[in-house]
Amino acid sequence: xxxxxxxxxxxxxxxxxxxxxxxxxxxxxxxxxxxxxxxxxxxxxxxxxxxxxxxxxxxxxxxxxxxxxxxxxxxxxxxxxxxxxxxxxxxxxxxxxxxxxxxxxxxxxxxxxxxxxxxxxxxxxxxxxxxxxxxxxxxxxxxxxxxxxxxxxxxxxxxxxxxxxxxxxxxxxxxxxxxxxxxxxxxxxxxxxxxxxxxxxxxxxxxxxxxxxxxxxxxxxxxxxxxxxxxxxxxxxxxxxxxxxxxxxxxxxxxxxxxxxxxxxxxxxxxxxxxxxxxxxxxxxxxxxxxxxxxxxxxxxxxxxxxxxxxxxxxxxxxxxxxxxxxxxxxxxxxxxxxxxxxxxxxxxxxxxxxxxxxxxxxxxxxxxxxxxxxxxxx
Amino acid sequence: xxxxxxxxxxxxxxxxxxxxxxxxxxxxxxxxxxxxxxxxxxxxxxxxxxxxxxxxxxxxxxxxxxxxxxxxxxxxxxxxxxxxxxxxxxxxxxxxxxxxxxxxxxxxxxxxxxxxxxxxxxxxxxxxxxxxx
Numbered sequence: 268x269x270x271x272x273x274x275x276x277x278x279x280x281x282x283x284x285x286x287x288x289x290x291x292x293x294x295x296x297x298x299x300x301x302x303x304x305x306x307x308x309x310x311x312x313x314x315x316x317x318x319x320x321x322x323x324x325x326x327x328x329x330x331x332x333x334x335x336x337x338x339x340x341x342x343x344x345x346x347x348x349x350x351x352x353x354x355x356x357x358x359x360x361x362x363x364x365x366x367x368x369x370x371x372x373x374x375x376x377x378x379x380x381x382x383x384x385x386x387x388x389x390x391x392x393x394x395x396x397x398x399x400x401x402x403x404x405x406x407x408x409x410x411x412x413x414x415x416x417x418x419x420x421x422x423x424x425x426x427x428x429x430x431x432x433x434x435x436x437x438x439x440x441x442x443x444x445x446x447x448x449x450x451x452x453x454x455x456x457x458x459x460x461x462x463x464x465x466x467x468x469x470x471x472x473x474x475x476x477x478x479x480x481x482x483x484x485x486x487x488x489x490x491x492x493x494x495x496x497x498x499x500x501x502x503x504x505x506x507x508x509x510x511x512x513x514x515x516x517x518x519x520x521x522x523x524x525x526x527x528x529x530x531x532x533x534x535x536x537x538x539x540x541x542x543x544x545x546x547x548x549x550x551x552x553x554x555x556x557x558x559x560x561x562x563x564x565x566x567x568x569x570x571x572x573x574x575x576x577x578x579x580x581x582x583x584x585x586x587x588x589x590x591x592x593x594x595x596x597x598x599x600x601x602x603x604x605x606x607x608x609x610x611x612x613x614x615x616x617x618x619x620x621x622x623x624x625x626x627x628x629x630x631x632x633x634x635x636x637x638x639x640x641x642x643x644x645x646x
Numbered sequence: 647x648x649x650x651x652x653x654x655x656x657x658x659x660x661x662x663x664x665x666x667x668x669x670x671x672x673x674x675x676x677x678x679x680x681x682x683x684x685x686x687x688x689x690x691x692x693x694x695x696x697x698x699x700x701x702x703x704x705x706x707x708x709x710x711x712x713x714x715x716x717x718x719x720x721x722x723x724x725x726x727x728x729x730x731x732x733x734x735x736x737x738x739x740x741x742x743x744x745x746x747x748x749x750x751x752x753x754x755x756x757x758x759x760x761x762x763x764x765x766x767x768x769x770x771x772x773x774x775x776x777x778x779x
Contacts, residue, residue: 394652394653410710410712410729414710512738
């Protein structure tokens with residue numbers, strides 16, 4: 268896409284987060300959407316494009332009273348919203364729509380108006396993974412990790428350290444679910460979920476949502492909020508089955524999506540002031556740092572241990588506390604995007620002083636898909 | 647509770663029939679020789695439809711795994727492995743490692759494993775055990 272041709276002009280999360288037993292999934296989408304419209308000074312009749320995952324864009328448009336000329340229902344898991352941003356940027360540049368709303372809402376914890384987790388036993392995953400006892404992501408997303416640890420001589424302590432440092436960021440965030448400091452021992456002594464993963468290496472399960480509104484950079488200057496420009500974008504997919512990843516120590520979808528975004532943005536790694544890497548589990552930031560090219564293979568754990576991604580470090584990472592400590596309703600990508608936008612607006616609870624470029628990297632499924640958005644606040 | 651079992655499709659029937667017959671069947675491209683899994687009637691390496699089914703060795707190594715401490719109701723009550731093996735022929739495949747303690751000490755990466763077919767009703771699943779000898 269053309270650099271800085273499109274900007275985020277509205278961004279908000281749901282009014283409440285965490286446990287919201289009195290709202291269904293579609294209402295969480297709508298609550299976030301209405302908050303984002305208020306942020307941008309818009310009404311539903313001003314929106315002419317919709318994109319969402321989980322719910323259908325049809326359901327969303329009708330519920331909000333929007334008549335769109337553009338609808339994107341790309342649904343590839345938790346990074347779907349990164350792909351929606353990318354597609355929206357292309358659509359706006361192509362004139363398919365002028366003002367596009369992207370929403371997420373999920374009743375991950377309370378399951379109000381939410382669907383089940385059933386999988387088709389005739390699908391490839393139903394045939395070749397389900398019979399062996401996989402349940403939810405803790406028994407699938409985690410499967411490559413022992414190979415990664417063995418390849419690079421790393422340990423459970425290295426996984427635990429990821430959660431410890433993200434909790435330090437969460438402590439600065441009033442909306443974070445967990446704010447109390449934790450130690451490596453606390454993580455290793457938390458209940459075993461699926462060896463080598465303990466509970467504190469796994470994301471939260473919460474209710475919530477978020478929404479973004481994008482328009483052309485030309486129009487963005489007339490909106491009430493400081494525009495956050497889209498500088499580069501990437502996406503890719505690899506496999507619906509984690510057992511079929513080409514390389515258990517690296518995600519092909521991450522590598523392809525990240526490279527595309529950096530190429531589009533025309534930036535170097537040293538230009539990046541702020542980074543979000545979707546952390547459904549403690550190993551995701553390790554894979555992300557390496558596959559995006561911030562660290563060489565096998566070196567991300569030391570990079571984190573040496574506090575480069577912590578408060579005061581040279582590459583602030585997951586500054587909202589991440590899926591491990593902030594919130595995770597199921598498709599966390601939207602919350603990573605929200606934090607990047609806050610950082611670019613200069614209003615994040617743990618604001619990185621003077622940050623000008625933010626990289627926001629998402630994963631979908633169990634290393635199935637990926638999307639990367641690079642933002643800047645310099646028009 | 648009954649074990650969750652696969653529903654074969656026309657493209658995968660040979661694999662599940664093979665398990666019942668005590669054979670681990672893979673597919674290989676007759677144009678580029680690439681062996682692949684899961685089944686499909688064309689080569690994901692080069693796109694050729696000229697492929698053949700053959701009986702694989704059933705041998706491989708333990709590639710990676712977790713030990714699920716919260717088993718699905720159909721998997722019993724005890725922690726159990728959910729593993730990926732790397733087959734001698736190249737592909738990786740999800741399975742359970744049986745015939746040894748379900749502990750990190752007993753489940754060492756790269757240890758040789760061999761297929762053993764376990765029957766559940768009308769279906770046989772390819773599980774793996776530590777290789778004997």
